[in-house]
Amino acid sequence: MKTHFYLSPSIEAIEQRLFGVSDSLIEMVERGEVSNQIATAVRNAPEWQHRQPANQGDLSDELAPTEAPAMPSHLADLVRRRVAAQQATPTQPPQAGQIIQVTKIATPRKGQLDWVLQAPLHVLLDAPAETPELWHGWLMSSEASYASWWDLVLQEEDGDVEPEAAMVQVWNPVRLYLPMASRVVGRISMARLQAVRALAGEFATAEAPDTIPAWPGKVASRTTLDALEVTTGSPLRSDSDPRWRYQHLYAYASKAITEPARLALLESAAVTTPSIGERLRTWVAQQTTVLLAPRLAQPMSGAPDLSSMPDLVWEGRARVRVIDLSDGVTTVTVTALAASTIVCRVKQGGVVLVKTTALPSEEARLSWDQASDIELVLDDGVQQLAIPLVG
Amino acid sequence: MVDLIRYDAELTDLWQRRSDLDESEWHKLYALVWKILISFRPSELAGLPDEREEYVQAFFERKVFRLDAAADGRGVHSTALREYYRRFLRDRLDEIKHERTMFIASDGEEEGGCCGMADAADGGADTPLHELADAGLALADVVARTDAWLARMEAWVTPYLALHYCADVETSEPLVHLAQRLGVASYHHKAKKLGFVWSPKQADSGASFGRDTLLGRFVEKDLGIPVTAKNSSLVLSAFKILCHQALLRSDQMELAL
Numbered sequence: 309m310k311t312h313f314y315l316s317p318s319i320e321a322i323e324q325r326l327f328g329v330s331d332s333l334i335e336m337v338e339r340g341e342v343s344n345q346i347a348t349a350v351r352n353a354p355e356w357q358h359r360q361p362a363n364q365g366d367l368s369d370e371l372a373p374t375e376a377p378a379m380p381s382h383l384a385d386l387v388r389r390r391v392a393a394q395q396a397t398p399t400q401p402p403q404a405g406q407i408i409q410v411t412k413i414a415t416p417r418k419g420q421l422d423w424v425l426q427a428p429l430h431v432l433l434d435a436p437a438e439t440p441e442l443w444h445g446w447l448m449s450s451e452a453s454y455a456s457w458w459d460l461v462l463q464e465e466d467g468d469v470e471p472e473a474a475m476v477q478v479w480n481p482v483r484l485y486l487p488m489a490s491r492v493v494g495r496i497s498m499a500r501l502q503a504v505r506a507l508a509g510e511f512a513t514a515e516a517p518d519t520i521p522a523w524p525g526k527v528a529s530r531t532t533l534d535a536l537e538v539t540t541g542s543p544l545r546s547d548s549d550p551r552w553r554y555q556h557l558y559a560y561a562s563k564a565i566t567e568p569a570r571l572a573l574l575e576s577a578a579v580t581t582p583s584i585g586e587r588l589r590t591w592v593a594q595q596t597t598v599l600l601a602p603r604l605a606q607p608m609s610g611a612p613d614l615s616s617m618p619d620l621v622w623e624g625r626a627r628v629r630v631i632d633l634s635d636g637v638t639t640v641t642v643t644a645l646a647a648s649t650i651v652c653r654v655k656q657g658g659v660v661l662v663k664t665t666a667l668p669s670e671e672a673r674l675s676w677d678q679a680s681d682i683e684l685v686l687d688d689g690v691q692q693l694a695i696p697l698v699g
Numbered sequence: 700m701v702d703l704i705r706y707d708a709e710l711t712d713l714w715q716r717r718s719d720l721d722e723s724e725w726h727k728l729y730a731l732v733w734k735i736l737i738s739f740r741p742s743e744l745a746g747l748p749d750e751r752e753e754y755v756q757a758f759f760e761r762k763v764f765r766l767d768a769a770a771d772g773r774g775v776h777s778t779a780l781r782e783y784y785r786r787f788l789r790d791r792l793d794e795i796k797h798e799r800t801m802f803i804a805s806d807g808e809e810e811g812g813c814c815g816m817a818d819a820a821d822g823g824a825d826t827p828l829h830e831l832a833d834a835g836l837a838l839a840d841v842v843a844r845t846d847a848w849l850a851r852m853e854a855w856v857t858p859y860l861a862l863h864y865c866a867d868v869e870t871s872e873p874l875v876h877l878a879q880r881l882g883v884a885s886y887h888h889k890a891k892k893l894g895f896v897w898s899p900k901q902a903d904s905g906a907s908f909g910r911d912t913l914l915g916r917f918v919e920k921d922l923g924i925p926v927t928a929k930n931s932s933l934v935l936s937a938f939k940i941l942c943h944q945a946l947l948r949s950d951q952m953e954l955a956l
Binding site for chain 2: 314315316317318320321324325330331332333335336355358359372374375376377379380381382383384385386387388390391394410411412424425426427428429450451452453455461462463464465471472474475491520525526527528529530537539540542
């Protein structure tokens with residue numbers, strides 16, 4: 309059996325709004341305000357060919373303008389909600405629960421990301437991230453007809469919120485680089501933020517139940533495992549579900565938010581790298597089974613200059629090398645010594661991010677995105693050693 | 700020829716402050732956009748099926764109310780606005796070319812979901828009739844009370860129910876246009892107030908809506924059916940009647956417009 313459904317706006321209209329060539333982008337190209345690469349792409353788009361007025365063939369002479377009828381009720385409601393949201397949120401960012409509108413790309417250094425935002429993006433702020441300029445949050449969007457099991461659709465009792473930020477994509481977490489925040493366009497209560505966090509937690513640890521069928525376009529309420537009420541869409545099932553494409557579009561759109569944050573994190577990591585060495589030296593001084601050892605030369609490794617960071621040696625068991633690579637990913641190598649087999653885990657706040665095993669006399673490599681509160685835990689089957697890599 | 704220049708100062712001012720307009724200014728901008736565009740008849744209108752008033756309204760919602768990040772803080776004049784409108788109409792022509800009805804395989808799970816109403820409009824209303832009759836509820840009376848309840852609701856409720864909760868019927872296709880005119884998709888923020896709840900099986904949950912909701916009160920107060928687990932089957936039957944009437948009523952609304 310097939311079920312008919314209706315989603316509005318169409319997926320094509322959403323794609324056009326996020327990534328199409330808008331009137332404003334055409335004007336930016338005409339004014340020479342974009343890079344050559346973007347200008348070339350726009351000039352090759354059909355929208356550029358259509359930009360010239362086509363007065364020929366218009367239907368007839370103009371009619372006399374008539375007085376506008378009253379604004380339709382749904383549109384008047386959208387206006388009322390936007391204005392109410394603006395009036396209800398005079399506070400400055402950042403605060404947990406705030407909804408931030410982003411209209412422009414900002415990067416730590418000018419020109420690091422060649423991207424023109426066509427449609428404003430919205431982020432619900434959750435908590436501070438690694439540096440004062442970064443916050444964790446989730447992308448938001450307006451098209452609640454496309455809500456999935458992991459999209460929380462805000463309800464009118466949640467307070468006045470900008471209609472463009474109608475639902476929280478808990479499947480699409482982001483770090484926001486705060487200089488990108490244009491304005492605050494709403495705020496949800498701490499209680500509702502807890503519900504979002506609970507749903508995000510379930511997304512990370514559970515699957516949507518098999519007992520609920522896919523029903524695009526429907527939104528209904530349910531409770532999280534913590535008994536918090538949330539309103540969401542249905543699970544995604546078949547490949548024909550247009551919500552897959554919707555999520556794909558927004559996953560790509562979120563790069564406009566996540567990429568500047570990644571660049572900012574990278575800059576911050578570059579500044580703080582020496583302190584990792586200092587921290588490790590202090591920590592090693594308190595240990596009885598761990599020593600610092602000069603880094604062994606690896607002339608063909610292609611790695612950056614690591615001379616300032618000595619290796620750590622867990623006596624008789626393993627040798628650990630910490631490497632900060634320039635693309636924002638931290639890598640550690642663990643070499644098992646002699647007959648030891650070492651299980652290696654990278655943990656953040658107690659949660660395992662990466663796990664691998666170094667066999668006797670072999671090297672294991674572990675990589676992860678830069679983050680805070682990282683420890684490397686080595687286990688030889690008899691003893692464990694927890695090394696605090698990042699505070 | 701309409702003298703567009705006289706609109707430019709006010710249009711530019713309102714346009715560049717779109718992020719911060721108050722309610723009365725939004726209504727002013729709507730009236731101004733209407734005046735500039737309603738008298739304009741670009742050739743693209745000839746290929747579009749609806750009245751031009753609807754395209755002006757849709758343009759306002761999608762291109763004026765919804766902000767353009769790249770235009771943040773910039774103004775516009777009347778002639779440029781008309782060109783934006785022309786491009787919008789071209790996009791609508793393209794959308795019509797690509798417009799398609801979307802279907803999804805439901806793998807026989809239609810009895811589950813949020814409301815179990817998938818078969819409500821199949822015409823197979825025998826079971827609901829029996830259920831209601833056994834409970835002492837006359838069909839004509841239930842239908843009359845359902846119609847009265849729908850009539851009392853705000854305009855969006857009937858097509859919202861029909862399109863989002865009573866889908867699965869070919870006859871719902873024309874309702875798409877009604878839904879567009881009424882902006883039905885913008886009412887999802889009232890879904891909780893309406894009252895549907897996701898539930899694996901209708902029978903397991905007793906009812907697929909909250910008691911203190913529009914639908915809960917409809918069932919309890921208008922139909923006199925207590926919302927309890929024992930009555931789940933009866934409640935589902937009442938829903939099927941509601942769904943049937945919402946679809947009928949939406950069809951009538953569509954024809955009347």
